[in-house]
Amino acid sequence: MFPPPPISNRDKPSLYAELCAQVRTLLADESDLIANASNFAALVFDALPDVNWAGFYLFDGTELVVGPFQGKPACVRIPLGRGVCGMAAQYRETQLVEDVHTFADHIACDATSRSEIVVPLLRADATLLGVWDVDSPLPARFDADDCAGMEALCATFMHSVED
Template sequence: MHALPRGNGTDKTAFYTELNAGLAAVLEGERDLIANAANCAAVLFHALPDVNWAGFYFLRGPDLVLGPFQGKPACVRIALGRGVCGTAAAARRTVIVPGVHQFAGHIACDSASNSEIVVPLLTGDRLIGVLDVDSASFSRFDESDAEGLRAVAAAVLAGSDVAYPL
């Protein structure tokens, strides 16, 4: 098994650089999107400090459908434009929410979650799904996390075959 960094919050840029190197080693040689998303969710859940959920939703018709994740059971279907995940997917942009209980339309899958970051998975203009990470702490995520997780999402997509119907 590959050694993964454990962030301490002091130098997020260096942490995400090391995390992405470790993730690349985990994904090497595998092209299946679901397998790579599963390993990525595990890597994020165990490497990111102060995280209580990390995983993927994939676009299936008009909904985001739960994919591989780590954490408590989650909502299975989310409509585009609904909740933090649906908002990020519809807007095709990263959404950082410091306090999810103040987010209009927030979907509370785990009442312990207080902040969230969602990164859309895009190949060109095509929306594949989203990468979603939650924390029990308020204001856990910032722009450094957004940049780091966008690189994680890009690595998963680049290392995976996404041609089959999602």
């Protein structure tokens, strides 16, 4: 069941659909947020090619604080409205950045990252849990299919949080 075949062998929507199914199974019998976030990050990081960081920043009521992730050490705290993660959190909208070097106010935790996608994580009552952040060393690594797929993955993850 784990991991799915490389993305080059299948189309992205199919890959993300399979990952969503795997996430549902992986998180089904566990209610701990940190345990589920850790396994989610590991699964996605392992399944997606050309990714050098994948993880969570959790909202502590004031700012985003690094949570479970896969990749190099990360920035620990990010204010709302700063960088790609802070913008996604503040505006509650997915941020898709083809080249982080052209993004005003980008926070460079890893100088090798070139593109990034960040999905806000909202509870059923619309309060902010945090953000899901994925970086790539390739420019323009993420596209509309990745955006839809990441949002579906995050919805699946949030369903496990709400149960």
